[in-house]
Amino acid sequence: MPLTVLSVAFPFAPVRPEVAGGAEQILLALDRALVEGGHRSIVVAAENSIVAGELIGTPVWDDALEIVREEAARCHRNAIEAAIVSFTPDVIHYHGFDFHLYAVRCETPSMATLHLPPDHYPAEVLAATGTRLFCVSQSQQSRCPAGAAIAGVIPNGVDIKFFERRAIRRNYVIALGRICPEKGFHLALDAAKAADIPLLLAGEVFAYDAHRGYFENEIRPRLDRRRKFIGAVAPARKRRLLAGARSLVAPSLVQETSSLTAMEALACGTPVVARSAGALPEIVEHGRTGFIADTIEDLAQAMRDVDALSREACRKAAEARFDSRKMVARYFETWHSLASGDRRRSACSN
Secondary structure (H helix, E strand, C coil), rough: CEEEEECCCCCCCCCCCCCCCHHHHHHHHHHHHHCCCCEEEEEECCCEEEEEEEEEEEEEEECCCCHHHHHHHHHHHHHHHHHHHHHHCCCCEEEECHHHHHCCCCCEEEEEECCCCHHCCHHHHHCCCCCCEECCCCHHHHHCCCCCCCCECCCCCCCCCCCCCCCCCCEEEEEEEECCCHCCHHHHHHHHHHHHHCCEEEECCCCCHHHHHHHHHHHHCCCCCCCEECCCCCCCHHHHHHCCCEEEEECCCCCCCCCCCHHHHHHCCEEEECCCCCHHHCCEEEEEEEEEEECCCHHHHHHHHHHCHHHHHHHHHHHHCCCHHHHHHHHHHHHHHHHHHHHHHHHHHH
């Protein structure tokens, strides 16, 4: 049965292919799958987003996010309410970590994917039962507080076919993601310098004071001729950079719920050097598809040692474990289940 799914993004990050955020990339993948499958995809997101379905745009905010958060939530809520009236969605699917600020109370069944660590969400939000909550990894679910109303786990995945690329390995490592304190990219820069290996840092600095301050105080002073910041990168360039790198470095300081960049690197046949943060040890098979290391010295040594790993083993692991088609199928099952339950209730009430 054809579906109409209303997806709601984080108000402050456009949903575009070049945006590094995992939540935005997952939303894009689901939006594209809906359209390709003959369903209707409605997306509430910043007005400079690019989606396959129909975009309901909300303002792009240039001020510090802490200042405009309340106004942004109001605009998002108004857009959601208007979309419900105009499109009568079968399911509302929230992706922003602050979804509770603009979630609409209505008869339409709703769900939210928790893309961030559980401690980023208020405890009362995780305990609420109105919106069905889904984790993206077993590690994330295991860290949810007692009493959290988690409906299940739908692991993330990536477009394996898109990242199927063979390239000559170059003498650099790459780090990629949102440029913010919790991603620990200053550790990657320090480790690359200690290993005497060039590093490319790719990503976007969002308009948070903490993010901007982190870049100016911790990242910029560490850049030099061999350690470079290249900003946000479009998908094709990201694929080329990942495929040519000796390794991807993921030095996160928080309990990561997942890592699309690690999955993408492995799909390119590129090993991953990561800290033992959250779900990263679930993704990286230590000694086979990369290394788990926590100190600067160990990260540096791991960057040197990755040349001994098989790129073919990395690719095969990605094919077996991280194909986004599995993720998409799980979401479709969930949407259909929610929608059919709502239709049954409507039939009974009539």
